[in-house]
Amino acid sequence: MIQQSPVRRPHAKSRRGTAIVEFAVCLPLLALLVFGTIEAASRIFLKQTLSISAYEAAREAIRVGSTTAGSKASGNSILTARKVKQSNIVFSPTDITNANRGELITVSVSAPTQPNSQVLGKFIADKTITAQVVMVKE
Incomplete structure (x- = not known):
């Protein structure tokens, strides 16, 4: 039987060092991509929650x-269930009890992004996200 000598790779050690350097360069970019995606999803979730809250409050208001107070409680129940912090619900007209049939009722719900952030809230500028719904009083 003929014995073959093992194949020698003269550059195996230098290739291992290259892989470590590539990993060190790519890791921060991958981390930024992952955390940025989580933060973007968090803001989308916040905007959707504010929209649903404004809709429910307006539906109750008409x-x-x-x-x-009852309409505000309806909107706040959504915000509480989804753990939205520092939210604000505003009605126009301010007192919907005296609104006439056919009158437009506007509900605006807003919340800051920083306290409602999942990951990067302390590192990203604080903005206020607002959702608004307009319905006709029944």
């Missing part, structure tokens, strides 16, 4: 016999 009913016959509804009150501002």
Whole structure:
């Protein structure tokens, strides 16, 4: 039987060093991509939550016999369930109890991004996201 000598790779050690350097360069970029994606998804979730809250508050506000406090509680229940911090619900007109049938009721719900951030809130500028819904009083 003929014995073959093992194949020698003269550059194996230098290639291993290259892989470590490539990893060190790519790791921060991958981390930034992952955390940026999480932060973008968090902001989309916040905007969607504010929209749903404004819709529910407006839906309650347009009913016959509804009150501002009851409508605000309806919107706040969504915000509380989704753990939104420092939110604000504003009605126009301010007192919907006296709104006439056919009158437009506007509900604006806003919240800052920094306290509602999942990962990078302390490193990204704080902005306020607002959702607005307009419905006609029944």
